[in-house]
Amino acid sequence: MDAILRLLMGPWTTYILWVLSEQGPQRFGTLKRTVPGISTRVLTERLRMLQAAGVIWREQTQTIPPAVTYGLTERGDDLRQVLDSLGEIAQRWQAVGAFETGVVAAE
Template identity: 80%
Template structure:
C-alpha cells in the first residue's frame, strides 16, 4: 500500500486558486485587461500592498500572469494574463455563474461564510 494516496490531477490547480485574493486578481485581469500595479490594487479593494505583491509573484511563478517592467523612474510595472491564465477564464466564469445561482438559492449563509 502506498504511503501517500495518489494526488487528484486537479488538486494542484485548486490549491493555487484557493489562495487569498487569487481568483479576484485573475478576474480583474480577465475583465479589465493588463493593469499597472496601482490600478490593480485599486481594483481589488481591501487588499494590502504586501498581499497583492505576494499573490502576483505566486501567479507569475505558476505562469498564470506575465509581468512587464519599464525602466522609468519610478518603474512602471504592468501585469496581464498569460495563455495559461486565459485557460482559466471559462472555468472561473462557470464557477461564478454557479456561485451566483447557489447564492440566490440560499446555499451560502452569511453567518457560515462571513460576508457573501
Template identity: 55%
Template sequence: METSSPCPVDAVLKLLAGPWTTHVLWVLQTQGALRFGALKRAIPGISSRLLTERLRRLASAGFVAREMVPSVPPQVTYRLTERGRRLGEVLAQLQPIVSEWEAQAASEVEAPLGLP
C-alpha cells in the same frame, strides 16, 4: 507548479485557494492588463504586500505575466498569460452554478423550514 497529489487538479486548486487569488485573476480577466496601483485600487481591502505575494505566485505558476518598462519610477504592468486566460474561462463557467446556489440560499432565508 508541483503535483505531489494523485489528483491532477490539486496543485491548481491549492494555488487558487489562497486569499484574493481568484479576485486578482478575475480583475485581470475583466479589466485587462493593469499597473500595480490600478490593480490594487480594483481590489479594495487587499494590502500591497499580499497583492505582491499573489502576483508573484501567479506569475511563477505561469498565469500572470509581469512586464516592466525601465523608467523612473519603473512602469510595471500585469496581464494574464494564455494559461491565465484559459483558467479564467474555466472559472467563468462556475458563475451560473454560483448564481444558482446564491438564489437557493436567498430563497431558504426567505422561507425557513421549507415553507413557501
C-alpha cells in the same frame, strides 16, 4: 487537478485572476484599487506566486516611478472559462442567500 486547486485557493487569487481576465492587463496600482481590501503585501505575494506558476506575466518599464503591468499568460487564459463558470455559480448562490451566514447553506 489538485495542484491547480491549491494554486487558486490562496487568498484573493481567484479575484485577481478574474479582474485580469475581465479587464485585461492592469498596472499594479490599478489592480490594487480594483481589488478592494487587499493589502500591498498580499497583492505582491499573490502576483509573484501566479507569475512563478506561469499564469500571469509581468512587464516593467524603466520610468520614474517604474510602471509595472500584469496580464494573463496563455496558461492563465486557460482558466478564463473556469472563472466565468465559478462567477455564474456564485451569482446564483448569492441570489438565494447562500453566503449570508458565512457558510454556504445547503439547499
